[in-house]
Amino acid sequence: xxxxxxxxxxxxxxxxxxxxxxxxxxxxxxxxxxxxxxxxxxxxxxxxxxxxxxxxxxxxxxxxxxxxxxxxxxxxxxxxxxxxxxxxxxxxxxxxxxxxxxxxxxxxxxxxxxxxxxxxxxxxxxxxxxxxxxxxxxxxxxxxxxxxxxxxxxxxxxxxxxxxxxxxxxxxxxxxxxxxxxxxxxxxxxxxxxxxxxxxxxxxxxxxxxxxxxxxxxxxxxxxxxxxxxxxxxxxxxxxxxxxxxxxxxxxxxxxxxxxxxxxxxxxxxxxxxxxxxxxxxxxxxxxxxxxxxxxxxxxx
Amino acid sequence: xxxxxxxxxxxxxxxxxxxxxxxxxxxxxxxxxxxxxxxxxxxxxxxxxxxxxxxxxxxxxxxxxxxxxxxxxxxxxxxxxxxxxxxxxxxxxxxxxxxxxxxxxxxxxxxxxxxxxxxxxxxxxxxxxxxxxxxxxxxxxxxxxxxxxxxxxxxxxxxxxxxxxxxxxxxxxxxxxxxxxxxxxxxxxxxxxxxxxxxxxxxxxxxxxxxxxxxxxxxxxxxxxxxxxxxxxxxxxxxxxxxxxxxxxxxxxxxxxxxxxxxxxxxxxxxxxxxxxxxxxxxxxxxxxxxxxxxxxxxxxxxxxxxxxxxxxxxxxx
Numbered sequence: 147x148x149x150x151x152x153x154x155x156x157x158x159x160x161x162x163x164x165x166x167x168x169x170x171x172x173x174x175x176x177x178x179x180x181x182x183x184x185x186x187x188x189x190x191x192x193x194x195x196x197x198x199x200x201x202x203x204x205x206x207x208x209x210x211x212x213x214x215x216x217x218x219x220x221x222x223x224x225x226x227x228x229x230x231x232x233x234x235x236x237x238x239x240x241x242x243x244x245x246x247x248x249x250x251x252x253x254x255x256x257x258x259x260x261x262x263x264x265x266x267x268x269x270x271x272x273x274x275x276x277x278x279x280x281x282x283x284x285x286x287x288x289x290x291x292x293x294x295x296x297x298x299x300x301x302x303x304x305x306x307x308x309x310x311x312x313x314x315x316x317x318x319x320x321x322x323x324x325x326x327x328x329x330x331x332x333x334x335x336x337x338x339x340x341x342x343x344x345x346x347x348x349x350x351x352x353x354x355x356x357x358x359x360x361x362x363x364x365x366x367x368x369x370x371x372x373x374x375x376x377x378x379x380x381x382x383x384x385x386x387x388x389x390x391x392x393x394x395x396x397x398x399x400x401x402x403x404x405x406x407x408x409x410x411x412x413x414x415x416x417x418x419x420x421x422x423x424x425x426x427x428x429x430x431x432x433x434x435x436x437x438x439x440x441x442x443x444x445x446x447x
Numbered sequence: 448x449x450x451x452x453x454x455x456x457x458x459x460x461x462x463x464x465x466x467x468x469x470x471x472x473x474x475x476x477x478x479x480x481x482x483x484x485x486x487x488x489x490x491x492x493x494x495x496x497x498x499x500x501x502x503x504x505x506x507x508x509x510x511x512x513x514x515x516x517x518x519x520x521x522x523x524x525x526x527x528x529x530x531x532x533x534x535x536x537x538x539x540x541x542x543x544x545x546x547x548x549x550x551x552x553x554x555x556x557x558x559x560x561x562x563x564x565x566x567x568x569x570x571x572x573x574x575x576x577x578x579x580x581x582x583x584x585x586x587x588x589x590x591x592x593x594x595x596x597x598x599x600x601x602x603x604x605x606x607x608x609x610x611x612x613x614x615x616x617x618x619x620x621x622x623x624x625x626x627x628x629x630x631x632x633x634x635x636x637x638x639x640x641x642x643x644x645x646x647x648x649x650x651x652x653x654x655x656x657x658x659x660x661x662x663x664x665x666x667x668x669x670x671x672x673x674x675x676x677x678x679x680x681x682x683x684x685x686x687x688x689x690x691x692x693x694x695x696x697x698x699x700x701x702x703x704x705x706x707x708x709x710x711x712x713x714x715x716x717x718x719x720x721x722x723x724x725x726x727x728x729x730x731x732x733x734x735x736x737x738x739x740x741x742x743x744x745x746x747x748x749x750x751x752x753x754x755x756x757x758x759x760x761x762x763x764x765x
Contacts, residue, residue, distance in 0.1 A: 245761035296760030341628035388611030
């Protein structure tokens with residue numbers, strides 16, 4: 147297999163090593179744990195090819211060799227999506243508690259804050275996309291694998307409610323390993339809470355575009371991520387309810403490599419379209435324009 | 448007693464002793480009635496001790512007891528005139544979900560629930576009570592039907608979770624669950640949900656967006672099964688008991704967190720000890736809840752259901 151060839155090659159590559167001590171805990175992540183070192187050079191977690199950080203940044207953190215869309219921090223995503231200086235954050239002070247007094251949760255929350263530079267796994271706010279106003283919620287996998295606890299559910303619900311009140315379109319970028327099990331039932335109920343808020347938003351005729359990024363599984367995929375009027379995914383994004391390992395254990399079969407990718411889901415009718423990251427902003431602007439959203443600079447009429 | 452749990456061992460032991468003494472007395476013609484009465488007293492005491500202090504993991508085992516009444520067992524005892532309806536009108540008829548029309552105390556209602564099998568063969572046909580998308584879509588179809596005809600909806604929740612298989616993924620497991628959550632929020636009739644066994648994750652919640660959520664005393668409800676949590680947290684699924692203790696999964700915990708409205712008592716030793724007693728306790732609670740909800744208009748029902756879920760969550764606003 148080609149993959150094996152690349153794996154071997156990896157051994158010879160020398161890269162500035164800042165890997166130690168940056169351990170990220172992909173609890174529910176599907177991909178192997180590999181760090182992208184900060185600095186001059188970057189290594190693609192998928193194909194292992196080395197590229198200049200500046201080049202990678204210009205390419206929206208998409209590998210120029212294999213096209214892998216690297217996972218983005220919420221702030222990077224906002225920078226790539228929202229017009230410069232147009233973003234106003236909502237509820238930036240909402241933080242998780244440890245309502246179940248779950249062993250190790252409080253200290254893990256502190257770690258996640260340091261690691262991601264965020265206070266929780268979602269950033270919400272309002273901004274312009276190609277001049278079109280929209281309410282945004284952007285999840286971040288580097289905070290607690292994007293898991294949904296009370297704060298994620300609350301911030302997303304509040305964002306939906308703002309969009310409903312102000313009659314603005316809503317765009318949610320999802321990425322999540324699923325439920326925040328340290329908040330157990332409270333976490334599960336956020337699925338119902340966000341979905342109920344979306345039900346009201348849809349009843350009022352609001353436009354909701356869901357953007358699925360790698361990976362989106364569990365409680366997030368089975369609630370707001372799948373409730374968009376239009377559902378877009380980034381190429382290769384893993385998206386599904388149950389994780390690959392659990393499914394393989396259930397059916398006692400090895401799954402094909404493309405299982406649960408965006409392309410697989412497109413083929414099975416679960417998505418509207420797959421959009422390369424470099425085209426995503428233009429796609430969103432175009433869709434906002436097609437829905438008669440007022441504003442806009444990028445699209446000619 | 449049949450189907451004893453490990454924690455019931457002291458009771459089984461004592462029962463055996465009493466029986467031996469009775470037998471011995473009968474054989475030898477000796478009157479042990481005083482001793483036996485004393486032992487029976489002691490037995491009742493012990494029973495009280497064992498059953499009134501069940502730990503979360505012990506409750507988890509009771510909730511999963513293979514003789515625990517299933518949705519169909521309870522439907523037959525709670526309702527009259529049950530007519531089972533099948534299929535999602537799109538793909539198939541998922542036997543992990545059952546539903547149909549019935550009367551509750553003379554009032555026509557729609558009832559749906561996840562259905563575990565009664566034996567291995569039945570379990571295989573019903574995917575051990577874990578629905579595929581077509582199961583959730585069948586449930587939603589029946590709920591929409593109820594909405595059209597103004598019938599109250601009763602759901603019975605009993606599943607380890609949505610079926611985690613490739614066929615379910617291909618047909619849109621996420622979409623099916625998400626749609627149920629959204630659509631249940633818009634139902635203009637009273638919706639009462641009862642967790643009767645295991646309330647596992649999104650697969651349970653997909654039938655769980657009600658005006659009132661009730662739980663049987665020994666049932667459990669959680670975001671991930673204790674086994675799943677243990678394997679993620681400690682890489683060891685056999686530590687499920689430990690996870691069960693940490694995760695606050697019991698009816699009592701959920702009532703305290705205001706996620707559910709009421710605990711329905713079970714017969715001593717668990718629902719499997721008496722299906723009739725279990726069913727009549729659920730029936731009483733359903734009739735009472737439905738009476739309360741009948742006082743609300745459709746708009747008020749929507750508002751009440753929204754408010755119920757809207758307020759769930761604990762966080763700091765610094």
